[in-house]
Amino acid sequence: MFNTDTNPMMGNGQMRSNNTADIINDSQTQNKLKLPPLLESDQETSTDIFYTLTTQSGTTAFKDGPLTETYGYNGSYLGPILRIRKGQNVHLTTINKLNENTSFHWHGLKIPSNVDGGPHSPIQPDGTATVDFTVMQEAATLWFHPHPEGLTGEQVYNGLAGLIYIEDENSDALDLPKDYGVNDFPIIIQDRFFDENNQFNYEDIRNINGTQGDTLLVNGTISPYIEVKNEQIRLRLVNGSNARNYQFKLSNEEFFSQIASDGGFLNEPIQMDTLQLVPGERAEIAIDLSDYKNGDTLQLMDGNAEVLSIKIVEEIDPDGIPLPKTLNDISTNFDNVSVPDKEMTFSGMGNMVAIDGKQFDMNRINLRAKKGITEIWEITNLNAMMSGMIHPFHLHGVQFKVLDRNGEIPPLNEQGWKDTIALYPGETVRIEVEFSKEGIFMYHCHILEHEDNGMMGQIIVE
Numbered sequence: 001m002f003n004t005d006t007n008p009m010m011g012n013g014q015m016r017s018n019n020t021a022d023i024i025n026d027s028q029t030q031n032k033l034k035l036p037p038l039l040e041s042d043q044e045t046s047t048d049i050f051y052t053l054t055t056q057s058g059t060t061a062f063k064d065g066p067l068t069e070t071y072g073y074n075g076s077y078l079g080p081i082l083r084i085r086k087g088q089n090v091h092l093t094t095i096n097k098l099n100e101n102t103s104f105h106w107h108g109l110k111i112p113s114n115v116d117g118g119p120h121s122p123i124q125p126d127g128t129a130t131v132d133f134t135v136m137q138e139a140a141t142l143w144f145h146p147h148p149e150g151l152t153g154e155q156v157y158n159g160l161a162g163l164i165y166i167e168d169e170n171s172d173a174l175d176l177p178k179d180y181g182v183n184d185f186p187i188i189i190q191d192r193f194f195d196e197n198n199q200f201n202y203e204d205i206r207n208i209n210g211t212q213g214d215t216l217l218v219n220g221t222i223s224p225y226i227e228v229k230n231e232q233i234r235l236r237l238v239n240g241s242n243a244r245n246y247q248f249k250l251s252n253e254e255f256f257s258q259i260a261s262d263g264g265f266l267n268e269p270i271q272m273d274t275l276q277l278v279p280g281e282r283a284e285i286a287i288d289l290s291d292y293k294n295g296d297t298l299q300l301m302d303g304n305a306e307v308l309s310i311k312i313v314e315e316i317d318p319d320g321i322p323l324p325k326t327l328n329d330i331s332t333n334f335d336n337v338s339v340p341d342k343e344m345t346f347s348g349m350g351n352m353v354a355i356d357g358k359q360f361d362m363n364r365i366n367l368r369a370k371k372g373i374t375e376i377w378e379i380t381n382l383n384a385m386m387s388g389m390i391h392p393f394h395l396h397g398v399q400f401k402v403l404d405r406n407g408e409i410p411p412l413n414e415q416g417w418k419d420t421i422a423l424y425p426g427e428t429v430r431i432e433v434e435f436s437k438e439g440i441f442m443y444h445c446h447i448l449e450h451e452d453n454g455m456m457g458q459i460i461v462e
C-alpha cells in the first residue's frame, strides 16, 4: 500500500506547496456539479470521426450578482469532452472566434508536432485550422487548452480548457464505473479570484510565479455536489489551475484507489489516502461507497478546503463491487542505470525562470532526439530545497515513465504513463522518453505564468 509518508520528497507527511492564496470556504449554498457536454461528432464512420471546436468569449454565471466575462470552447466557459478511440482517424476543425490569437494544444496526445497546437501554430481571430491524426495510444483522460506564445496563462484562466477521453478494448472490457455523470465524473479543478464585479481581471491579478485564486471551481461550479448510489464511483481529476497544487483526500481520511495516471491505467488500483496533483497533471480515482447509507455525505477535500460534496441518495449495493485487480500491463526497468542521454535543469522563480539557464526563444532548438529511440533524461530542479518552488515538468508528444526521484523508485501511483510531473525543489528525477512522431515539441513548466515567462524549450525529433 502506498502511503504518502513514505515518499522521500514529502518528509514528515507535509507535502510542499507553491500555493500563495488561501481558499475561502464561505459559500452557503451548494450547487449541482456542472457536467461538460459530451461533444457530438459532425460525422462518424467505422474508421473516422469528425469534430468541430470553436473558441469564443461570453459570460458565465458562477455566483450571485453580475455575470463573469469568460472564454470557452463551444460555450462560454471550459469546453466539451472529445471522445476518441485508439486506432481511430480523428479530424478536428478548430475555429477561433476570439479577438486575439490562440492555438489548440492536445495535452498528452502522441501526435506529430504539426498538429500538436503549440506556439508554432497560432490561429488568428476568425481563423480556422484542421487537425488530422490517428489515435496511437491507450485509453486515458487527456485535456486540451490554448498554447499561444505568452498568452497561455490568460486564456486558460479565462476559461479555455476541455477534456479528451480515449477509449480502447482494454477500457471497454474493464469492469469500472463508466456511466457518465452517474458514477463516472470529469472533475476539472481550478481556482479563481472574483473582483467586486465578479470579474476575473487576469491582467490585474496576474502573478509572475503563477496566478491563483481564493475560490475553487469544479467544472466551473462553486461548492459543487454530486448525487450518487452507494457504489464505486470514478472521478477523473484534472488539475486545470494555472499554478495551484492540490493535495486531495477524503473528509473521513479513508482510502481511495488511484486507477489511472496522466497517460492511462496503472497496472493495478493503488490505495491512497492523499494524492497530490500539480498543474496539468491528471489522475483517475475510484471511491468505494458501499459502506455508506442513503443520506450520508462525504467530501473530497484539498487540505482543509472542500472540493466536492458526494451525497449518497440511493442504496443498491450492500456488499460492494471490487475493482478489477489488473488494469494494465506496463513494464518498467527502474534499475536502468545507463548514463543519461540528456540532462536538464529547471531554475529560478518569477521573471528569472529558465531551463538550462535559457529562456524560451522560438528561433532556438534546444535539444535533438531520434524517433523510436528510448532515452533517459535527468531533470533537476535547482531551486533551494527549503525555499524554492515545485516546477511541474511537462513534455509534449509523448507519454513517459518515471525511473526514479532522487535515486528512489517513484511511488506506485507514478509507476504508469506520465506527461506531467512535479519537480520538487532540489530534486533530480530520471525519466524514460521515446518519441514516436517527428517534429518540434515543447517541454516546459506547467505553471502557466512560468511558461509564458520563458520556462520552455524545444526539442526536434528526426
Ligand code: C2O
Pocket: 105, 107, 145, 147, 280, 394, 396, 442, 444, 446
Ligand atoms: Cu498542457 Cu505545453 O501544455
Ligand code: CU
Pocket: 105, 106, 107, 108, 394, 395, 396
Ligand atoms: Cu502539452
Ligand code: CU
Pocket: 353, 389, 390, 391, 392, 445, 446, 447, 450, 455
Ligand atoms: Cu515553474
